[in-house]
Amino acid sequence: MPSDINPGLLPLVRKLETVFRLTPEEQKALTHLPVHFRELPADQDIVRVGDRPSQCCLLLEGFVHRYEDVGDGRRQIVSFHIAGDIPDLLSLHLPVMDHNVGTLARSKVGFVSHQSLRALIANHPRIGDACWRDTLIDAAVFRQWMVGMGRRDAHARIAHLFCELFVRMRTVGLAEGNSIQVPLTQGTIADALGLSQVHVNRVVQALRSDGLITWRARVLTIDDWPTLQKVGEFDPTYLHVVDEAA
Amino acid sequence: MPSDINPGLLPLVRKLETVFRLTPEEQKALTHLPVHFRELPADQDIVRVGDRPSQCCLLLEGFVHRYEDVGDGRRQIVSFHIAGDIPDLLSLHLPVMDHNVGTLARSKVGFVSHQSLRALIANHPRIGDACWRDTLIDAAVFRQWMVGMGRRDAHARIAHLFCELFVRMRTVGLAEGNSIQVPLTQGTIADALGLSQVHVNRVVQALRSDGLITWRARVLTIDDWPTLQKVGEFDPTYLHVVDEAA
DNA sequence: CGATACGTTGACGGAAATCAACCCCGGTGG
DNA sequence: CCACCGGGGTTGATTTCCGTCAACGTATCG
Numbered sequence: 001m002p003s004d005i006n007p008g009l010l011p012l013v014r015k016l017e018t019v020f021r022l023t024p025e026e027q028k029a030l031t032h033l034p035v036h037f038r039e040l041p042a043d044q045d046i047v048r049v050g051d052r053p054s055q056c057c058l059l060l061e062g063f064v065h066r067y068e069d070v071g072d073g074r075r076q077i078v079s080f081h082i083a084g085d086i087p088d089l090l091s092l093h094l095p096v097m098d099h100n101v102g103t104l105a106r107s108k109v110g111f112v113s114h115q116s117l118r119a120l121i122a123n124h125p126r127i128g129d130a131c132w133r134d135t136l137i138d139a140a141v142f143r144q145w146m147v148g149m150g151r152r153d154a155h156a157r158i159a160h161l162f163c164e165l166f167v168r169m170r171t172v173g174l175a176e177g178n179s180i181q182v183p184l185t186q187g188t189i190a191d192a193l194g195l196s197q198v199h200v201n202r203v204v205q206a207l208r209s210d211g212l213i214t215w216r217a218r219v220l221t222i223d224d225w226p227t228l229q230k231v232g233e234f235d236p237t238y239l240h241v242v243d244e245a246a
Numbered sequence: 247m248p249s250d251i252n253p254g255l256l257p258l259v260r261k262l263e264t265v266f267r268l269t270p271e272e273q274k275a276l277t278h279l280p281v282h283f284r285e286l287p288a289d290q291d292i293v294r295v296g297d298r299p300s301q302c303c304l305l306l307e308g309f310v311h312r313y314e315d316v317g318d319g320r321r322q323i324v325s326f327h328i329a330g331d332i333p334d335l336l337s338l339h340l341p342v343m344d345h346n347v348g349t350l351a352r353s354k355v356g357f358v359s360h361q362s363l364r365a366l367i368a369n370h371p372r373i374g375d376a377c378w379r380d381t382l383i384d385a386a387v388f389r390q391w392m393v394g395m396g397r398r399d400a401h402a403r404i405a406h407l408f409c410e411l412f413v414r415m416r417t418v419g420l421a422e423g424n425s426i427q428v429p430l431t432q433g434t435i436a437d438a439l440g441l442s443q444v445h446v447n448r449v450v451q452a453l454r455s456d457g458l459i460t461w462r463a464r465v466l467t468i469d470d471w472p473t474l475q476k477v478g479e480f481d482p483t484y485l486h487v488v489d490e491a492a
Numbered sequence: 493c494g495a496t497a498c499g500t501t502g503a504c505g506g507a508a509a510t511c512a513a514c515c516c517c518g519g520t521g522g
Numbered sequence: 523c524c525a526c527c528g529g530g531g532t533t534g535a536t537t538t539c540c541g542t543c544a545a546c547g548t549a550t551c552g
Contacts (some may be wrong), residue, residue: 068393070479076393090386093379098386098484122371132378133339140336140344141379142388147314147322149395150440153507184529194396196509201532233316238344400540423511431498442541 006031009110011060011172015084016130016172018242033120035110042183043093045102046088046109055089055111059083062107065181067191068099079141080104080165080184086173089135092117105183110245133240140238149194152233154203155195159232162213164239166222171241179221207231248282252277255356257306257418261330262376264417266486272370279366282355288429291348292334293354299337301357306351309429313437314345323438325387326350326411326430330418334382351429379486385482395440398479400449403439405478408459412468413482425467433466453477 005013016022022030035058040046046064047053056226057064064081078099081087087101092114121128148157158196169180184203185196195203207213212228214221222228251259255277268276282306286292292310293299303310310327324345325332333347338360367374387410394403415426415486432450433443441449453459458474460467468474 011397070393070397075398076396078389078392090382093375093382099389128280129339135385136336136381138338139385139388142385142392143314143324143345145392146324146388147316150322151316151320199508233345237342240340245426435542
């Protein structure tokens with residue numbers, strides 16, 4: 001690691017390096033982006049439907065979700081984001097937000113103007129490609145959730161989500177053994193998978209009593225990975241992870 | 247329109263121009279891509295799960311869908327594509343296909359090597375941006391389908407799909423008045439929306455008898471746009487259409 | 493003109509929603 | 523120190539969409 005790296009954006013470097021090694025120049029350019037750092041509390045919106053952002057939000061620590069409100073207090077969460085993600089990268093090319101982005105837990109973020117990002121990408125096309133690629137993986141995750149909501153029952157959906165979160169967090173070094181820290185509630189999971197909170201509760205209990213997972217105090221532990229994977233019909237190909245300790 | 251435009255790729259030009267006007271040079275570069283044209287029959291796969299394509303497929307006429315098979319003969323369709331779309335553009339950055347792409351009707355397509363596309367984008371960054379933007383709109387459509395499957399009942403889902411198809415086809419000039427030609431069957435719609443074919447049938451009949459649509463012989467007519475839109479909770483913002491005759 | 497794919501209809505069953513309590517636990521303030 | 527509070531989790535009873543199964547109708551095409 002070169003000496004003139006600004007450490008604030010390391011999670012981002014780490015994330016992009018899950019695709020290919022960045023050159024020292026690229027690392028430098030990336031970490032020297034003009035960033036406005038902020039700590040945000042849990043459950044705070046970052047951008048909302050209808051907004052026309054002029055900056056993107058780099059998630060450095062914490063947990064973010066994207067969601068859409070539908071009538072009658074119901075809502076659908078469309079994605080979860082972890083350190084290294086840029087949850088609203090799409091605002092670089094789509095002027096109007098069609099969904100909300102908000103924290104799920106206390107989070108540390110960095111705001112970068114579209115202008116700076118565009119300049120970075122213009123000067124370092126490989127970084128642009130990596131960002132594009134990242135939005136494509138985002139879309140791949142959407143597709144998997146669609147398959148789940150369309151054609152899998154609640155057991156498979158929940159097991160699949162747990163598998164996905166675990167693999168994604170392990171990839172960027174956020175797993176400790178078979179455990180990950182997730183600030184999710186059963187209600188949150190319900191809103192993500194198109195289920196009711198009550199039903200999520202029953203299924204989670206089943207997964208627990210079948211010995212597949214432990215989940216207490218925001219810590220999720222995968223106790224039986226092969227079976228959980230089978231129950232969730234989880235095939236990590238769609239995440240296009242390069243390392244693969246799996 | 248400059249005189250040295252190769253007319254074979256006009257649907258693509260038209261599609262990209264729904265974002266911004268292309269310069270004559272850009273038009274020329276685009277339409278002079280080395281393309282291998284082909285006519286494909288209905289229900290033929292173009293790329294399959296696990297493939298590592300070295301080319302992309304430009305859809306010039308017809309209808310394409312992307313889908314994933316899940317166990318037991320079930321499947322989930324994740325998107326429909328019309329003239330001007332590049333259904334497998336993602337293969338430019340994701341080496342392995344995580345879903346299938348296939349025709350739904352007789353279609354005319356053009357194959358372009360990744361190499362040529364990369365060169366085009368390198369020389370004409372705006373075209374690259376337009377392509378990236380297009381994959382982002384793809385993802386926006388995924389999100390809407392997720393909201394539908396997670397939080398909307400069958401009536402709303404089907405109405406929403408009809409609205410979406412109509413707006414998308416009108417945008418590229420494929421609507422005739424309030425009608426569009428769609429090669430979809432009720433079973434196809436079921437696989438797209440996470441429903442059974444039988445239930446789609448019942449709901450479509452309800453939409454018909456409520457005077458919202460007519461649908462016969464592959465022609466779908468919107469008879470009551472305001473009500474259909476309301477039933478489907480359809481807000482076209484997510485399609486990020488520039489023109490807006492809506 | 494029969495094969496085949498698509499659409500239609502009815503009876504029945506089931507996964508999950510809804511409704512309504514109740515419990516548990518950590519935080520907080522009197 | 524304990525009462526209170528509130529968010530999250532748990533449980534049971536009931537309801538509802540929607541799936542499944544099965545049959546039959548209908549249209550298009552070789």
